Amino acid sequence: MEKAILGLDIGGTGIKGGVLINGHLEDIRSIATPAKESKEFILETIANFIEGYISYDLIGIGVGIPGLVDVREGIVLGLSNIPAFQHVELKKFLTDRFSKPVFINNDANCFASGVHKFGVGRKFNHLVGLTLGTGVGGGIVINGHLYSGVNSAAGEWCSSPYLDYDFEHYCSGKFFEKYYHSKPKALAKLALAGDATAIRAFDEFGHHLGELVKHILYALAPEAVILGGSIRKTYPLFKNALFQSISTFKYPTVIERFEILLSEMDETAIHGAVALVELEKENEVVNN
Structure with missing residues (x-):
């Protein structure tokens, strides 16, 4: 049986997994996250989900979490959308249960690592990954290595002050819902049909996102910013405004x-979780 790496994306609404075999992601599965249940119940749900992959010859498990993580110890420090998951020793729990190496990081960091290892970011030494969805997540790759910072908090531009709120308020789905009372997908359909209000919404969004990109450029001057998340699919609608804003850098x-x-990857979060294990394997080769 071929060696495999299991990648897990644990979110507030769903838990998704897949195995990397010979460079290909296979056997993608998902279940609902019991977000309102106890910590113990959630841990057992995760373990039972992993049990479904034990028939593979797993050499490691990578986990992406939408919150802050003590990366070295593998402790989930807190998830706002899973109330009971605070200061959870997830790495110890999974290592004790499955006797496999386990690596955990913030999901936006996983995204950046995934696009650098497997996606369009492979040709860059310095990049930033931005996930645009319900919120905004950021991950940083410097000199070809993921930079997580203390408690995986590097790249949390979502909380950086901007205008009267912060960047997440203006560069995520929250912007469309607050100011245009609609989801991005619905507004995109209207914009493509020529609706002037919807077109203006994406122009404004592109301007705000451009300001965030300039913020990143002043701090890191990366070679590229890679966009992920559901809103990236509306890119043609905000591209011009985005670059107009960046042009003032x-x-x-x-x-x-x-x-x-x-x-370009549909399962970037799982790829990113897998990349955590891949990167650790590479580090072992370098250090031995």
Whole structure:
């Protein structure tokens, strides 16, 4: 049997998994997250889900979590959308249960790692991954290595002050719902049909996102920003406004070497969780 790596994406509404075999992601499954249940019940749900993959010859388990993580110890420090999952020693629990190496990180960090390892970010040494959905998540790759910072909090631009709130307020689905009382997908259909209000919504969104990208450029000057998340699918509707905003960046020689790309992977979160194990294997080779 071929060696396999299990990747898990644990979110507030669903738990999704898949195995990487010979560079290909296979056997993707999902279940609902029992987000309102006790910590113990949620842990057993995760373990039972993993049991379904034990027939594979697993060499490691990677887990992406939408919250802060003590990466070294594998402790989930808190998830706002899963109230009982606070200070959970998830790595110890899974290692004790399955006797496999386990690596855990923030899901946006996993996204950045995944697109760098498996996706359109492979050609870059320095990149930032931005997930645009219900919220905004950010992950950083520097010199080809994921940079998580303390408690995996690097790249949390969602909480950086912007205008009267923060960047997440203006660069996620929250913007469309608050100011246009609609979901991005529904507004995109209207915009494509020529609706002036919907077109304006995406122009404004693109401007705000451009301001976030400039914020990133001033701090890190990456070679690329890779966009993920559901809102990336509406990219043609906000692309012009996005680049118009970025064009005001003060260092044109940096912009000349800068790209914005869309993640082409449908299961980026799982790929990213798998990448946590892949990167650890590579580090072992380098250090031995």
